[in-house]
Each structure stands twice: as C-alpha cells, then as structure tokens.
Amino acid sequence: MHEYSTTLAIVEKVIDEAHKRNAKRVICVELKIGKLTLLSVEQVKFCFEAISKGTMLEGCELVIEQTPPVFKCQSCGRIENSINIDTLLYDHTAPSIPSFxxxxxxxxLEIVGGKECIIKGMRIVV
Ligand SMILES: [Zn+2]
Structure with missing residues (x-):
C-alpha cells in the first residue's frame, strides 16, 4: 500500500527529528502533499493514526495541505497551474498520469510541482 509505506517513512522522519530536539512528545505535524503523488489524504490520516500508536506521536494532530499540480512548458516557458486533474486522477480506469x-x-508540459510530499512543520513538547 502506497500510503502505508509513505506514512511510515514520514512518522520515522518526524520521530528522528523530535529526538534530535529532545522532544518528549509531538503534538502536531503539518504535511504538504502534492496531488500528483496520488496519495489519498484519508488513507494517510488513517495510516498515521495506526502507525503513531504507542509512539511519541500518539494522539498527534495531523494537518495536510494538498498542493495542486504545476506544469511548465519546455518550449515557451508558460506556467500552467489551472489544469483540473481531479477527474483524471480519481478515474481509476485511466492507466496513469496522462501527459499534458x-x-x-x-x-x-513538464511537471514542476504537485509531486512533493514534505513535512512542512511540527510542534513538539520538550
Ligand atoms: Zn508552450
């Protein structure tokens, strides 16, 4: 499961960072997830809760910001960020991400944004 392994990596990274800061607990984690990662926010939240159980992240608030895809034309340099890809992405009969x-x-168009999955911030208790 795509979401499970990604969320596991996020939780491990957060715990690692929290240890470096001598934290006792992590109370909030903010993520930025690009829509082109095809990660389901609901699934990530579900996995996060399951994985964080019994760790310093247990009961932690998870805030997810979804970022839209951004494309750039390789020949004229035009930036296109208004393409609504929702219908394409969630149409599971489509083979993969189409090229635009x-x-x-x-x-x-080249993808220049929307594939990121980053930890934007975290709040800890020391
Ligand atoms: Zn162009």
Missing part, C-alpha cells in the same frame, strides 16, 4: 500539452504552443 501547452495551451499556448502545443508542446509538452
């Missing part, structure tokens, strides 16, 4: 073309010049 630039509305200005018709060339291929």
């Amino acid at each position: 073309v630039c509305p200005a010049c018709g060339n291929r």
Whole structure:
C-alpha cells in the first residue's frame, strides 16, 4: 500500500527529528502533499493514526495541505497551474498520469510541482 509505506517513512522522519530536539512528545505535524503523488489524504490520516500508536506521536494532530499540480512548458516557458486533474486522477480506469500539452504552443508540459510530499512543520513538547 502506497500510503502505508509513505506514512511510515514520514512518522520515522518526524520521530528522528523530535529526538534530535529532545522532544518528549509531538503534538502536531503539518504535511504538504502534492496531488500528483496520488496519495489519498484519508488513507494517510488513517495510516498515521495506526502507525503513531504507542509512539511519541500518539494522539498527534495531523494537518495536510494538498498542493495542486504545476506544469511548465519546455518550449515557451508558460506556467500552467489551472489544469483540473481531479477527474483524471480519481478515474481509476485511466492507466496513469496522462501527459499534458501547452495551451499556448502545443508542446509538452513538464511537471514542476504537485509531486512533493514534505513535512512542512511540527510542534513538539520538550
Ligand atoms: Zn508552450
């Protein structure tokens, strides 16, 4: 399960950082998850709760900000961030992420944002 392994890595990273700061507990974790990661926020929250049980993260608040995809045209440099990909992403009959073309010049768009999965911040008790 994609969400489980990703969330496990996040929890391990948070615990690691918390130890470095001599924390007793972690009370809030903020994540930034790009929509192109195809991670389900609900699944991540579910896994987070399960994995953090019995650790210093137990009962921790999880705040997830979903970031939209950002594309850049390789030929004219146009930045496109208004493409609504929700229907494509959640249509599970679609084989994979389709490639998009630039509305200005018709060339291929490169993904420059929306694939990130980062820990934006955390609040600890020392
Ligand atoms: Zn273009």
